[in-house]
Amino acid sequence: MDLEGASAARAWRRSHLDGVLFGLQRLLRDPFGQMLTLGVIAVALLLPALGLLALERINAAASAWRPSGDLTVFLSAGEPVERALELADSLAGRQEVVATEVRSPDDALAELRRLSDFAEALSALDANPMPALVIVRLSPVGANRIDALKQELAALPSVDWVQVDKRWLERLESLLEAARRAVLLAAAILAIAVLLVVGNTIRLEISEKREEIVTLKLLGASDSFVRRPFLYIGLWYGVVGASLSLLLVWLSLKWLQPALADLAASFGNEVALSGIGAQGAVALLAYGAALGWSGALVASTRHLRRAEPT
Amino acid sequence: MSIRFELVSKRYEGRDALADISFLVDSGEFVFVTGHSGAGKSTLLKLLALIERPTSGIIEVFGERLSKISRRQLARYRRQLGLVFQDHRLLLDRNAFDNVALPLRLDGYPETAILRRVPAALAQVGLGGRESSMPAQLSTGEQQRLGIARAVVCTPRLLLADEPTGNLDPQLAVEIMELFVSLKTQGTTVIVASHDLPLIQKIRRRTIVLEHGRQIDDFRPENAHGS
Ligand SMILES: Nc1ncnc2c1ncn2[C@@H]1O[C@H](COP(=O)(O)OP(=O)(O)O)[C@@H](O)[C@H]1O
Numbered sequence: 001m002d003l004e005g006a007s008a009a010r011a012w013r014r015s016h017l018d019g020v021l022f023g024l025q026r027l028l029r030d031p032f033g034q035m036l037t038l039g040v041i042a043v044a045l046l047l048p049a050l051g052l053l054a055l056e057r058i059n060a061a062a063s064a065w066r067p068s069g070d071l072t073v074f075l076s077a078g079e080p081v082e083r084a085l086e087l088a089d090s091l092a093g094r095q096e097v098v099a100t101e102v103r104s105p106d107d108a109l110a111e112l113r114r115l116s117d118f119a120e121a122l123s124a125l126d127a128n129p130m131p132a133l134v135i136v137r138l139s140p141v142g143a144n145r146i147d148a149l150k151q152e153l154a155a156l157p158s159v160d161w162v163q164v165d166k167r168w169l170e171r172l173e174s175l176l177e178a179a180r181r182a183v184l185l186a187a188a189i190l191a192i193a194v195l196l197v198v199g200n201t202i203r204l205e206i207s208e209k210r211e212e213i214v215t216l217k218l219l220g221a222s223d224s225f226v227r228r229p230f231l232y233i234g235l236w237y238g239v240v241g242a243s244l245s246l247l248l249v250w251l252s253l254k255w256l257q258p259a260l261a262d263l264a265a266s267f268g269n270e271v272a273l274s275g276i277g278a279q280g281a282v283a284l285l286a287y288g289a290a291l292g293w294s295g296a297l298v299a300s301t302r303h304l305r306r307a308e309p310t
Numbered sequence: 311m312s313i314r315f316e317l318v319s320k321r322y323e324g325r326d327a328l329a330d331i332s333f334l335v336d337s338g339e340f341v342f343v344t345g346h347s348g349a350g351k352s353t354l355l356k357l358l359a360l361i362e363r364p365t366s367g368i369i370e371v372f373g374e375r376l377s378k379i380s381r382r383q384l385a386r387y388r389r390q391l392g393l394v395f396q397d398h399r400l401l402l403d404r405n406a407f408d409n410v411a412l413p414l415r416l417d418g419y420p421e422t423a424i425l426r427r428v429p430a431a432l433a434q435v436g437l438g439g440r441e442s443s444m445p446a447q448l449s450t451g452e453q454q455r456l457g458i459a460r461a462v463v464c465t466p467r468l469l470l471a472d473e474p475t476g477n478l479d480p481q482l483a484v485e486i487m488e489l490f491v492s493l494k495t496q497g498t499t500v501i502v503a504s505h506d507l508p509l510i511q512k513i514r515r516r517t518i519v520l521e522h523g524r525q526i527d528d529f530r531p532e533n534a535h536g537s
Pocket residue numbers: 310322323326327345346347348349350351352353354
C-alpha cells in the first residue's frame with residue numbers, strides 16, 4: 001500500500017513536470033502561429049488593467065484635490081446683508097479660504113422664485129423671509145478642518161446655521177463607482193473571450209493529437225493524466241499573454257505620461273502615473289494563468305471525452 | 311482462472327461479429343485465436359481490452375466482471391494489460407526509449423528501474439541499442455517489435471496481441487512467440503490473435519478457431535499428442 005502510494009505520487013509528479021515542459025515546448029515550437037491567441041489574451045488583459053489603473057489614479061487625484069468642499073453660512077433671518085459682507089471680508093484673509101461670495105436676501109428670493117413653482121405665493125409675502133448667506137470656498141487646508149470651521153462659524157451670534165456642501169464629491173464618487181463597474185463588466189466580457197479563444201486553441205490541439213490521446217488511454221493513462229499537458233498549454237498561454245499585456249501596459253503608460261503630467265500640473269498637483277507595480281504585475285500574471293488554465297480545463301474536459309479508441 | 315467468456319455476443323449494425331462465445335483461460339496460459347479475416351479475432355481482443363462492450367453475455371478477467379468496470383476505473387484496469395496493436399500505435403513524437411518507458415511511467419516506476427527495464431525489453435525484441443531512434447526511422451517490422459517491447463515491459467498480467475507478427479519474417483515471428491511463451495514464468499496470460507497458420511502449427515499451443523463470429527474449434531496440441 002505504501003509502495004503503491006509512493007509510485008502513484010511519483011507518476012503524478014512526473015506527469016506535472018512533463019506537462020509544464022510540454023506546454024512550454026508547444027508554445028515555443030510555433031510562437032508566431034500562436035500570435036492571434038496570445039494577442040487576444042494580451043489585449044483582453046490590457047484594457048481592464050489600464051482601466052483599473054486609471055480609476056485608481058483618478059481616485060488618488062480626487063482625494064488630493066478634494067479641497068473645494070464648500071461651506072454655506074446662513075445668517076439669522078433679519079440680519080442685514082452688510083453683516084454678510086463683514087463676515088465674508090473677515091474670512092477672505094484666512095488661509096483656509098480661497099474665495100467667498102455673498103448672496104443678499106433679495107438674490108436668494110429671486111433665485112427661489114426662478115426655481116420654484118411657488119412664484120405666485122412668494123410674491124404675496126410682504127417681508128423677505130430669506131436670510132443673507134456667505135458661500136465659502138475652502139482651500140485644501142480648510143478642507144482638512146472643515147468640521148472645526150463649521151463649528152466656529154455656527155457659533156457666531158449672527159449665524160443661524162452652516163451647511164457643508166459635499167454634493168460634488170458624492171457625485172464624483174458615484175461617477176467613479178459607475179466607471180469601476182463598467183471596467184469590471186468589460187473585464188468579465190473579455191475574460192469570456194479569452195476562455196473561448198484558449199478553448200478553441202486547445203480543441204484544435206486535441207484534434208491534432210487525437211491518435212496519441214487514444215493510444216495513451218489504451219495504455220492505461222487516466223483522464224487527468226491525458227488532460228494535464230493541455231491544461232499546462234492553457235496555463236502557458238495565459239502567462240505569456242499576460243506578460244505581453246504587461247509590456248503593453250508599460251508602453252501605454254509611457255505614452256500617456258506627458259499628457260497626464262500636464263493635466264496634473266494644471267490642477268496644481270503631482271499626479272504621476274506610476275507603473276503597475278510588482279504586486280499588480282504578479283496579479284496580472286496570475287489572472288492570465290488562471291484564465292488560460294480554466295479555458296483549457298473546459299475545452300479539454302469536453303473534447304477529450306470524445307477521443308475514445310474504436 | 312484468468313479469463314471467462316460466457317455466451318458472449320457482439321453485434322455491429324445488426325450483424326454478429328461474435329456470437330455466443332464461451333471459453334475459459336487459466337492464469338499463465340498461452341492461447342491463439344485464429345480464423346479468416348473478419349472472423350471476429352480483433353473484436354474478441356477489443357472486448358477484453360474494454361475498447362468495446364459486448365452486446366450480451368458475461369466476460370470475467372481475474373475474477374472481475376468487465377461490465378462492472380466504469381469509465382473511471384478503465385485506466386486502472388488497462389494498466390494490468392499489455393496490448394500489441396495491429397497498427398502498432400506508437401507515439402511518433404518520442405523515441406523508442408520513451409515509447410517503451412510510457413507504461414512504466416504511468417505505473418510510477420522509479421527512473422532507475424525504467425533505465426534498467428527499457429533497454430532490456432528492447433533487447434528482448436532485437437532492438438537493443440535503438441533507444442534513441444524515432445519510430446519514423448524504424449522499418450515496419452521494427453515498429454511492430456517496438457510495440458511488443460512496450461507491451462511486455464511492465465510484466466502485464468494479461469497480454470493481448472493482435473496479429474503481432476504480421477510484419478515479421480518467419481524466423482523473427484517464432485522468436486517473438488517464444489518470448490511470449492516465456493512470459494508464463496512471470497504468470498502472464500497471453501492471447502494472440504493471428505491468421506498465420508504455419509506459425510500456429512510451429513508453436514503448438516491451445517488454439518481457439520473462429521468463423522463468422524462463431525467458435526468452431528478449441529484444441530490443445532499438447533493434449534492431442536498426449537504430452
Ligand atoms: N466498428 C465496427 N463497426 C461495424 N462492423 C465492425 C466493426 N468492427 C468490426 N466489424 C465487423 O465485425 C466482423 C469481425 O471483425 P474483426 O473482429 O475485425 O475480424 P478479424 O480481426 O478476425 O479480421 C467483421 O465483419 C467486421 O466487418
